[in-house]
Amino acid sequence: MQELQRLNPEQRRAVLHEGAPLLILAGAGSGKTRVITTKIAYLVIEKSADPMSILAVTFTNKAANEMKSRVTAMSAEAAGVMIRTFHSFGAWLLRRHSHLLGIPATYTICDQDDALVVLKNAAGERYEKQELRRYLRWIERAKDYCLGPEDDLTDVSTDRRLTDIYRLYQQRLEASGKLDFGDLIMRTVDLLRRQPEVRDRIRGRFRVVLVDEYQDANAAQFLLLKELYGPENYLCVVGDEDQSIYRFRGADVQNILRFPEAFPGTEIIRLEENYRSTQNILEAATKVVANNRERLGKSLWSKRGAGLSIGLAVLADEREEASFCAALLEDTAPGADLGNTAILYRNNYQSRIFETVFSRLHIPFRLIGTLRFAEREEVKDGLAYLAFLLNDRDEVAFLRIVNKPSRGIGRSSLEKVCAHRTAGWTEACRAALQELSARSRRGLEEFLAIMEQLSAELPRLRPAELVRKMLELSGLHAYYASKDRTEETGRLQNIEELVNAAREYPRGAEGLAGFLESLRLDSSDEDPYERVNAVNLITMHNTKGLEFDRVIVTGMEDGLIPHYREGMEEELELEEERRLFYVAMTRARDRLILTGCRRRQVFGTYKFRSLSRFLGEMPEGLLEPMTPGAAAPAEEEAGSEYGAGTGVYHDRYGPGMIIRKWQEGGHTLVDARFESGKTARFVLRYANLERISLDDR
Secondary structure: OOHHHHHHEEEEEEEHHEEEEEEEEOOOOOOOOHHHEEEEHHHHHHHOHHHHHHHEEEEEEEEEEEHHHHHHOOOOHHHOOOEHHHHHHHHHHHHHHHHHHOOOOOOEEEEEEHHHHHHHHHHHOOOOHHHHHHHHHHHHHHHHHHOOOOOOOOOOOOOOHHHHHHHHHHHHHHOOOOEEEEHEEEEEHHHHHHOOHHHHHHHHHHEEEOOOOHHHOOOHHHHHHHOOOOOEEEEEEEOOOOOOHHHHOOOOOOOHHHHHHHOOOOEEEEEEEEOOOOHHHHHHHHHHHHHOOOOOOOEEEEEEEEOOEEEEEHHHOHHHHHHHHHHHHHOOOOOOOHHHHHEOOOOOHHHHHHHHHHOOOOOOOEEEEOOOOHHHHHHHHHHHHHHHHHHHOOOOHHHHHOOOOOOHHHOHHHHHHOOOOHHHHHHHHHHHHOOOOOOHHHHHHHHHHHHHHHHHOOOOOOHHHHHHHHHHOOOHHHHHHHHHHHOOOOHHHHHHHHHHHOOOOOOOHHHHHHHHHHEEEEEOOOOOOOOOOHHHHHHHEEEEEEEEEEEEEEOOHHHOOOOOOOOOOOOHHHHHHHHHHHHHOOOOEEEEEEEEEOOOEEEOOOEEOEEEEHHHHOOOEEEEEEOOHHHOOOHHOOHHOOEEEEEEEEEEEEEEEEEEEEOOEEEEEEEEEOOOEEEEEHHHHHOEEEOHHHHHH
């Protein structure tokens, strides 16, 4: 097989491996996608594996589509391999066995906004929207751990009302014939546990199970993997514990760290040759992340040579930081693509100053992380009509569309309809007609006529034709065309794009269900921009999976990188913040620049900042000061004044006293004990410790 010759020895070893479970620890830029796709093709071409016996799962539709494209390019026969996201696989399995769990085969999937509506309707009017959002987050987290309302939820929250609210929500969800994203995994695990014959049949079909980006798996996905794996199966997971950065979404780094324990006999292969970055960038990133205790360990290296030093600019404040970045961009060679530069920041709000400064200087920029296609109001309206067409028990869809565009159906009329509901909303509408005012009755009859006509067309029309028909009959097309004219928006183009998005799906209910399912599952990872000559503004989290010639990581200050928030579990959070910084650094191919500020505006007031502790974990010889501000601050020049017993004040910790001072790696380090009882370690050069008199505390 020709592709094997293009692999390095460790990559080839991973592709040829068979037998015991395999954990491939793939460092950033080490060619993991090449390995997993080549392994699939190898199994089909060289080992004569039945493509339908291979299951590959990942976390985004973009990643799944890329895997499919690469695999089929190597082997047309491999098109039969099932390559899906975890959620898509769960939806596929549940659709075929839903009757065993009492789920309707035409169930629809609700996103987070829809789930909030379900929760509000279930919990009643006594809860504020913000309060309901908190409960919904807890319910999502419970499902990430495969915990239902009947389970012990104290690890999720100690709020005593959570159990009852979760139960009401789940009952309302099931009565609406809907599943949320958490259900797609949790109910699949439930199915395989309750129905051993289904589990054995699935294990018998999928003899090979491969998982990409395994460091992003949550507890429920781990449990699903345990159910899919049996003694006769081959299991291979690919991941990098140093890139586990989605704990806030439920990802648990322990899944990859404890994989050898969960699957006895596991062999580990490390991919450490990096094809993206220069050696200086890799050395700095590896040195920083090596300070984490929770890791299996690897050392990245590159044949690209040492490359440039890592730039470090210490600026006065965030405006000077943005101006510094603007100057770098203006110095870019004429004709060069600004799209090869990314400016990274920890939190979204940090983009404001860059947007302001760049706009005034006419520097084109692309803000990544805008509202996704399926989350836009006009698109959600169109999808609600289609979801209700498939499932007239869908409460969220019904309440969204019954009076949109306005048909004169008021709240009191809807309450009368609700009073008649026993099964589907169509039946409830018909039962309530005679109780309504003439205007409301006409509006409701119009709505029913629209849905009846669409229902009659459903079996014979392809989804694209059905969407076009729905937009016309519902009045959405005319409604948003009018709004575009008066508000100068582009909403009409968004709903018209629905027609294009539906073109590849077959006619009938199954095709429409597949279309809706793909949009729901794809909305979390849609590519929000096209390639243009503009600099990229992006959060550190959103940059995972991307790479750029030049990366500028801004906000290199304690409080931002690492980020602090109320109630954080310090050691766990600090290690994840370190992994996030590692991800940010390893996005750079040729040039990495770090910037930080001595002060930053917080809630309208300037606060003095300490530069990030992570800077003190980098090899000093690799850092190249880029401005006069990067030279050692006055505190370090007067370092002899900061000996043991010196009183100091820190913005985060308050007043305290230095208890130890020493030299290490070219840096002056100090330990300080604070009145709060905490002890912290600082690189004196970056600490921004204010000297105070102990007598004046």
